[in-house]
Amino acid sequence: MSSISLLATAPAAHAQADVALYDPPMCCSTGLCGPAIDQSLLDTNELVVALKARGLHVERYQMASAPQAFIGHPEVMRLVRERNMEALPITTVRGTVIKSGAYPTATEIEAALEGASA
Amino acid sequence: MTQFLFFSGKGGVGKTSMACTTAVYHADAGQRTLIVTTDPASNLSDVFQQPIGHAITPIDAAPNLFAMEIDADRATEEYKDRALAPIRAAFPPAMVAVMEEQMSGPCTAEVAAFDRFTDFLDVPSDAGGDFDVVIFDTAPTGHTLRLIELPVEWSRSIDAAEQGSGQTCIGPAAAIQDAKHKYERAVAAMRDPAATTFTFVLQPEATSLKETRRAMDELGKLGISSQHLIVNAVIPAEEAANPLFAARRTMQQGYLAQIARELPLPTRQMPLLAGEITGVDRLRAVGRLLFHHDATALVDLAVNPDAITPLEPDLMAILPRLLPDGGRRTIFFAGKGGVGKTVASCVTAVWLAHQGFKTLLLTTDPAAHLGDVLDVPVGDTVAPVSGVPGLFATKIDPKAAGEAYKTRILADARARGRSPASIAMMQEELDSPCTEEIAAFDLFIDYAAQADWEVIVFDTAPTGHTLRMLELPMDWSQQIDVKVFASVDGAQADEVAKARFGGVIELMRDPRQSTFAFVLYPEATPILEAARAVEELSSLGIAPGLVVANYVLTEAAATTPFGQARRAMQARYLAELPSRFAAPVLPIPLLPQEVKGLALLTELGEQLYNADVPTASGGSERQGSPEAYGS
Numbered sequence: 001m002s003s004i005s006l007l008a009t010a011p012a013a014h015a016q017a018d019v020a021l022y023d024p025p026m027c028c029s030t031g032l033c034g035p036a037i038d039q040s041l042l043d044t045n046e047l048v049v050a051l052k053a054r055g056l057h058v059e060r061y062q063m064a065s066a067p068q069a070f071i072g073h074p075e076v077m078r079l080v081r082e083r084n085m086e087a088l089p090i091t092t093v094r095g096t097v098i099k100s101g102a103y104p105t106a107t108e109i110e111a112a113l114e115g116a117s118a
Numbered sequence: 119m120t121q122f123l124f125f126s127g128k129g130g131v132g133k134t135s136m137a138c139t140t141a142v143y144h145a146d147a148g149q150r151t152l153i154v155t156t157d158p159a160s161n162l163s164d165v166f167q168q169p170i171g172h173a174i175t176p177i178d179a180a181p182n183l184f185a186m187e188i189d190a191d192r193a194t195e196e197y198k199d200r201a202l203a204p205i206r207a208a209f210p211p212a213m214v215a216v217m218e219e220q221m222s223g224p225c226t227a228e229v230a231a232f233d234r235f236t237d238f239l240d241v242p243s244d245a246g247g248d249f250d251v252v253i254f255d256t257a258p259t260g261h262t263l264r265l266i267e268l269p270v271e272w273s274r275s276i277d278a279a280e281q282g283s284g285q286t287c288i289g290p291a292a293a294i295q296d297a298k299h300k301y302e303r304a305v306a307a308m309r310d311p312a313a314t315t316f317t318f319v320l321q322p323e324a325t326s327l328k329e330t331r332r333a334m335d336e337l338g339k340l341g342i343s344s345q346h347l348i349v350n351a352v353i354p355a356e357e358a359a360n361p362l363f364a365a366r367r368t369m370q371q372g373y374l375a376q377i378a379r380e381l382p383l384p385t386r387q388m389p390l391l392a393g394e395i396t397g398v399d400r401l402r403a404v405g406r407l408l409f410h411h412d413a414t415a416l417v418d419l420a421v422n423p424d425a426i427t428p429l430e431p432d433l434m435a436i437l438p439r440l441l442p443d444g445g446r447r448t449i450f451f452a453g454k455g456g457v458g459k460t461v462a463s464c465v466t467a468v469w470l471a472h473q474g475f476k477t478l479l480l481t482t483d484p485a486a487h488l489g490d491v492l493d494v495p496v497g498d499t500v501a502p503v504s505g506v507p508g509l510f511a512t513k514i515d516p517k518a519a520g521e522a523y524k525t526r527i528l529a530d531a532r533a534r535g536r537s538p539a540s541i542a543m544m545q546e547e548l549d550s551p552c553t554e555e556i557a558a559f560d561l562f563i564d565y566a567a568q569a570d571w572e573v574i575v576f577d578t579a580p581t582g583h584t585l586r587m588l589e590l591p592m593d594w595s596q597q598i599d600v601k602v603f604a605s606v607d608g609a610q611a612d613e614v615a616k617a618r619f620g621g622v623i624e625l626m627r628d629p630r631q632s633t634f635a636f637v638l639y640p641e642a643t644p645i646l647e648a649a650r651a652v653e654e655l656s657s658l659g660i661a662p663g664l665v666v667a668n669y670v671l672t673e674a675a676a677t678t679p680f681g682q683a684r685r686a687m688q689a690r691y692l693a694e695l696p697s698r699f700a701a702p703v704l705p706i707p708l709l710p711q712e713v714k715g716l717a718l719l720t721e722l723g724e725q726l727y728n729a730d731v732p733t734a735s736g737g738s739e740r741q742g743s744p745e746a747y748g749s
Contacts, residue, residue, distance in 0.1 A: 039534070042531065042536065042540065042544075045540060045543060045544075046536065046537055046539075046540045049537070049539045049540055049543060050537075050539075053539070063205060063209065063213065063217055067204045067205050067208060067209070068204070070208070070209075071204075071208045077208070080209065080210065080213065081209075081210050084210055084212040084213055085212065085213060085216055
């Protein structure tokens with residue numbers, strides 16, 4: 001049987017993203033797969049699409065498909081160990097955690113990007 | 119080069135018997151042969167009379183032959199374990215528990231089953247050596263199609279995901295990159311006529327013919343063109359002496375001509391046998407008949423007709439489980455395709471409507487043939503069945519439901535002013551196999567929640583699919599519990615959804631409101647399959663309310679040695695039903711003609727359910743009424 005290794009197939013966590021979202025477990029990134037449509041997930045998706053359109057490097061990680069991305073970020077793992085599910089989602093901008101427990105707004109991302117490049 | 123032989127066909131047509139016969143035939147010819155079942159209700163161990171299970175197992179009585187039953191639950195467990203290993207190693211237990219819950223969803227089961235299926239198309243050299251022939255005794259038609267459609271859909275959805283948002287609806291299927299090449303190889307192997315042959319097993323009757331044509335078309339669209347037919351259970355010419363079989367034989371000959379005209383494929387015929395096909399010796403004898411038209415090795419046992427005691431239905435126990443008890447009654451007909459589930463549900467619904475109850479008859483079977491049996495059109499919206507006051511019918515078409523769901527979600531997104539880029543991304547995510555499942559389920563709940571019916575009769579999908587469908591509410595409730603992160607808007611939506619699904623689960627568990635009727639016919643395989651289905655449902659807190667034994671031969675029908683042999687075989691199985699299922703048993707007689715049209719359904723309903731019909735000298739008399747047998 002072929003074995004499936006998550007470690008081998010996880011997206012490279014080390015290529016630093018401008019913005020990274022560490023998502024809670026869910027069926028897919030939009031929440032469309034679930035029985036109820038979650039508008040905040042759609043808002044987040046629009047935000048991600050808009051950021052990407054500006055040429056920014058945005059990554060989304062889920063525990064199931066990219067555990068290495070979590071494990072490779074000490075601050076993210078500290079939050080996860082302390083607060084479990086409540087820590088998620090976690091947002092990092094250029095490697096620094098800017099929000100935990102809820103998705104960021106466009107304004108929050110903007111402020112963090114300006115702060116990080118300043 | 120390894121040959122892949124797929125056996126496709128509606129459950130109950132003899133697919134497993136024909137696949138096993140072919141497997142023994144190839145093994146005896148000196149080819150290293152593996153037979154694999156991906157059917158959730160698999161029964162290779164019954165046919166080969168030895169334990170098989172979830173590993174490649176040598177068959178004792180046939181050198182060169184190996185078999186494996188893919189246990190869908192176990193495949194899911196193994197898949198989950200592999201995916202969860204790195205998470206267990208790094209994350210706190212509370213989060214591992216959440217992930218485990220998450221991976222209990224229906225998508226994981228689909229992905230895991232598919233993953234195992236493609237393993238064998240890849241011919242793993244580390245799994246017991248190379249095989250000359252690999253035979254897949256696949257799941258019943260609807261499920262088979264889903265499995266076979268999956269490679270294409272999954273590949274597409276993986277491709278789209280790479281260019282798109284970087285996520286896919288596969289969700290728990292983590293090893294996408296790794297699996298992608300395997301899926302592509304699987305599709306390529308299935309399309310290569312030098313490597314793969316699809317054999318459709320069917321019986322010479324209307325629904326089997328129609329479903330086979332549908333399955334052929336679907337495969338053709340997927341670029342799979344190497345197709346063969348086995349027409350099974352053809353009544354031998356000698357049986358024309360028996361009026362019941364004579365009428366059925368005439369009907370069959372009509373369909374055989376139609377098959378020759380409309381399904382122009384290489385075709386073999388297999389006669390109806392008096393006994394069952396179990397054990398390697400008998401499979402060899404059947405193989406000689408199938409491949410060389412040599413019946414000399416097949417000797418069916420003679421029987422003593424006096425030793426047979428007909429099964430009497432206990433209407434006093436049966437009727438309270440079908441009639442409404444103060445509130446509304448929901449009746450679920452469960453059973454593998456081909457056991458006569460649609461006929462049982464139509465007869466029951468027509469009879470209940472005639473008793474004055476406002477009745478909805480509903481099918482969730484992807485290969486719906488409710489309209490064929492009623493002989494009136496049945497559409498995607500609830501409509502009265504003309505000719506039976508109080509009876510309404512509709513079907514759930516998963517593809518149509520998926521489209522409607524998609525349209526609704528996207529219209530809502532546009533109304534909320536979502537950007538075109540966002541809409542495009544949503545569209546991409548909705549183009550996944552999950553969407554149809556969810557959409558069909560959503561409709562199912564809608565109907566289950568409607569309050570103005572006195573009776574709802576569900577003509578449910580074949581067993582494996584039925585269970586998935588019925589387990590969905592539980593799965594989704596668990597998924598909702600997992601969503602601890604939801605925003606206010608999302609949380610409200612979840613609450614509504616949770617209340618909706620919770621109500622359905624309660625309804626299914628309450629015997630005063632719901633009856634699960636398990637349809638089978640009195641032979642080993644369908645009984646085992648029904649028993650497995652009962653076991654799976656009982657783990658969800660649902661007990662069987664009724665067992666419907668279909669195609670029962672009456673004394674009047676069993677006048678030839680062949681008929682007597684079959685009736686004796688049935689009697690042995692019928693006798694074990696009441697204690698085995700702890701539920702009353704309703705026998706439905708085998709009729710010379712197909713059960714079709716409202717007049718015949720009405721008549722059969724009265725014959726089955728009206729306790730006051732005179733029974734001159736016992737139940738077999740009542741069952742053997744002249745109208746029913748058209749003698």
